[in-house]
Amino acid sequence: MKTVNGNSLKVVVKIEIKSLSDPDGNLDEEKLERLVMILSNLHNSGMQILVVSSGAIALGSKRMGLKSLPEDHIQMQAMAAIGQAELIKIYQHYFEEYNQVVAQILLTNQAMTNAERQANARNTFSKLLDKNIIPVINENDTVSTEDIELNDNYPLVLNVARLVDAHIILIKSVSDGRYMIVPAGTTTPGIIVNEEELPEKLAEVAGERSLYEFESRVFPEKFELLNFQ
Amino acid sequence: MEHRNKIPGKNRIVIKVGTSTLSYPNGRLNFQRIEKLAKVISLLQNKGKQVILVSSGSIGVGAGRLGLKDRPDDLAEKQALAAIGQAELIKIYQKFFDAYDQNVAQVLLTKDGLINSLSRSNAHNTLNTLLNMSIVPIINENDTVSTEEIEFGDNDTLSAYVAILVEAELLVLLSDIEGLYSADPKKDNSARIIHKVTRITPEIEQMATGAGSSFGKGGMATKIAAAKLCDKAGIDTIITNGEEPSIIIDLLEGKEVGTLFVSAKNQQTFNPN
Numbered sequence: 070m071k072t073v074n075g076n077s078l079k080v081v082v083k084i085e086i087k088s089l090s091d092p093d094g095n096l097d098e099e100k101l102e103r104l105v106m107i108l109s110n111l112h113n114s115g116m117q118i119l120v121v122s123s124g125a126i127a128l129g130s131k132r133m134g135l136k137s138l139p140e141d142h143i144q145m146q147a148m149a150a151i152g153q154a155e156l157i158k159i160y161q162h163y164f165e166e167y168n169q170v171v172a173q174i175l176l177t178n179q180a181m182t183n184a185e186r187q188a189n190a191r192n193t194f195s196k197l198l199d200k201n202i203i204p205v206i207n208e209n210d211t212v213s214t215e216d217i218e219l220n221d222n223y224p225l226v227l228n229v230a231r232l233v234d235a236h237i238i239l240i241k242s243v244s245d246g247r248y249m250i251v252p253a254g255t256t257t258p259g260i261i262v263n264e265e266e267l268p269e270k271l272a273e274v275a276g277e278r279s280l281y282e283f284e285s286r287v288f289p290e291k292f293e294l295l296n297f298q
Numbered sequence: 299m300e301h302r303n304k305i306p307g308k309n310r311i312v313i314k315v316g317t318s319t320l321s322y323p324n325g326r327l328n329f330q331r332i333e334k335l336a337k338v339i340s341l342l343q344n345k346g347k348q349v350i351l352v353s354s355g356s357i358g359v360g361a362g363r364l365g366l367k368d369r370p371d372d373l374a375e376k377q378a379l380a381a382i383g384q385a386e387l388i389k390i391y392q393k394f395f396d397a398y399d400q401n402v403a404q405v406l407l408t409k410d411g412l413i414n415s416l417s418r419s420n421a422h423n424t425l426n427t428l429l430n431m432s433i434v435p436i437i438n439e440n441d442t443v444s445t446e447e448i449e450f451g452d453n454d455t456l457s458a459y460v461a462i463l464v465e466a467e468l469l470v471l472l473s474d475i476e477g478l479y480s481a482d483p484k485k486d487n488s489a490r491i492i493h494k495v496t497r498i499t500p501e502i503e504q505m506a507t508g509a510g511s512s513f514g515k516g517g518m519a520t521k522i523a524a525a526k527l528c529d530k531a532g533i534d535t536i537i538t539n540g541e542e543p544s545i546i547i548d549l550l551e552g553k554e555v556g557t558l559f560v561s562a563k564n565q566q567t568f569n570p571n
Contacts, residue, residue, distance in 0.1 A: 106329050113326030113362070166393065167329065168362050168386050201365045268330065 078116045078271065079198070080237040081253070082108060083226040086124025086156070088243035094131045102163050104241060107264055108203070109167035114268060117198045120171075120205045121229055122160070123222040128152035149210035160205045170202045175209035181228045194233050237271065250274055301494060301534075301560045302552045308467035308534070310429070311550075313339065314352040314457035314524075318474040319540035325358030325369055327387075333394050335543040339434055340398035342550070348429040350464060351402075352437045352457040353391070359383035380441035391436055401433045406440035412459050425464050458524035462531045469528050470549070471521050472540025477557035478505060478518065495559045498526050525559040532563035 089100045112118045126145055129152025130138050139145050157173045164171045174193065181187065197204050208225055230238050230253045238251040240259070248267055251259035252274055262270045315335065321327055339349050357376055360383030361369055370376055388404045395402045405424065411417045428435045439456055454471060461469040481489040495502055506518040518537075525535035538545055538556025549555050 106333075110327075110329040113324075113328065114322045115324050115326075167390070168327070168359060170365060201362075201367070265330075 077198075078237065079119070079233060079235045080111065080116050080239050080271065081119045081121060081226055081230045081233070081235045083222065083238065083240045084120060084122040084124075085222065085241075085243060086122060086127060088241065090127070094127055096128070096159070098159075098163075101159065102166070103246075103264075105160070105163040105169075106167055107267065109164065109169050111268060111271065112169060112201075112203060114272075116271065118203050119194070119198075119229060119233060119235070120160070120203060121222055121226045122156065122205060122207055125149040125152035125156050125207055125210060128155040128159075146211045153207060153210070156207065157205060164203060170200075171205050172197050172202050174204045174206045176206060176225065176228070177209045177212060181232070187232060191232055198233075237274065239271075301496075301558060301564070302554055304564070305468065305534070305536075305552050305558070306550055308550070309346070310348045310350075310464060310466045311342070311468045311470060312350045312352060312457055312461040312464070312466045313470045313472065313546065314453055315354070315472045315540055316453060316474075317354045317358060319472045320353065320355045321358050326362045327355060327359060327390065329390070329394075331541075331543065332390065333397075335540075336391065336394035336400070337398060338543045338546050340395060340400040341547070343400055343432060343434060347550075348432075350425065350429070350435050350437060350460060350466070351391075352453050352460055353387070354438065354453045356380040356383035356387050356438060356441060359386045359390075377442045384438060384441070387438075388436060395434065401431075403428050403433050403435050405435045405437045407437060407456065407460070408440045408443060409459075411440075412463060418463065422463055425460075429464070452520045454520040454524040455527070458527040458535075461528055461533050466533055469524065469533055469535045470546060471524060471535065471537045472543075472546075473518075473521065473537055474539065474541070475518075476539045476555075477537050478502070478522070480505060492557055493554050495525075495557060496565060497562070498522060498529060498559065529559060529561045529563075532561050534561050534564060535559040 084104070086096065089104065090096050108118055108120065126138060126148045129148030129150065132151055132155055133148065135148070139148055153173075153175070157171075161171050174190075174197075176190065181190075194204060206225070206229055208222070226238060226240075229235070235253045238253050238259075240249040240251065242248065242261075246264050247261055248264070249259040249261050250267075250270055251257075260270065260274075317325070319335075320332060335351075339351060342349050357369060357379045360379030360381070363382050363386055364379070366379075370379065384404075384406070388402075391402055405421070405428075407421060411421060425435055437456070437460055439453065457469060457471065460466075475483070476491050478492050478495065479489045480492060483489040492502075492505075503519070503522055506522040521535075521537050525537070528535045536549055536556045536558050538549060545555055
């Protein structure tokens, strides 16, 4: 139903676990569950959903009782390893509540630049999406030598969107229940909508394919996103 | 309009919601709509009304759970999916009703369970007890043990039997169209909605052929048949569009939404015309 050129509408969702946590780093599970319900609903409507979520280091540090995030590189990687397990467990738990199956994908920068790895990753994604599975993606911090969990995971979101040729980048507001819908194939600025209008507006954007020229893949860099909190 | 004025006074209500309301065209659940439905029913319960929900959807949920793209045609496979899906469906209802502090209970019925007098009286007692405890019973056909696909055949008929069993005052059938039309509104521009039916004549039944969704099991014809069953038992029936569940609030305020079938037994003090 929600299709572009006969393909399901492909949506990459940017989530920051920080935005779902209180200042002490405790995850607000009610907020997370709400978000998962909304995404499950979009998935049920026939869209393909890919989640890019940060949060491994924060969850790992919390679990190990650290008072603040580590600054040392090796320490960060260790916390990411601990926290990633936690992160995927939480997503799995809540998505399962809404009858969805998730898969964990950890990517490095390398996978994005090396053509062969890129092709592998692309194949994996398309297999998962074909099987109606929601990939939950994060940076593979434990083996990355650089760029450890940037403050903002938008570069990773952008890479994933390019890799899978997504139609939409959906960004959950850090501060409230709103979302920004960014047509991924264009330089068109995103539109900000609330939870209630999300399904309808996404379908609308998909319907206005010609308006947004999805064929010419120009992915918006950060510009207008910085102001969206 | 005098019949509509009586609707707000009705206390025990059976609401039937079909696949076309609960699900997207691919059969997967529309969670945001279910959430709204749970909110509306919880509100009615808080007002002191007793609501029974008759809900389809288990096969689609089961298919989703197993990652199947299409619903199977094979009966045994459908029953297997219903078994998987019903557990999931009731969990999801529980979750959404929980948010409004409303308890729900699952009741699965078969046709012989409603015809056989002993099990009928058991079902009657169970439902009465649940209603008196302010719990919302969520009823479905027990697909996994139904020996034939067509026992009730569709939940429209099941919901009429349930309404009769619990001596409900109103049956609300949520559909994907506004109500009964004088002709198929998709084909005929002059088609108009009929807001009130005081007698289910052959002409009325004729209007029901053709209209209805292609995905759910019931169409308008099974809804008219359900209204007919209720008519005999003195129960009014309303057919309306379930796309926006708050319409249930509107119709219970006596607003002229959907098609109201006034039971002959409720017309004795009125001149029907």
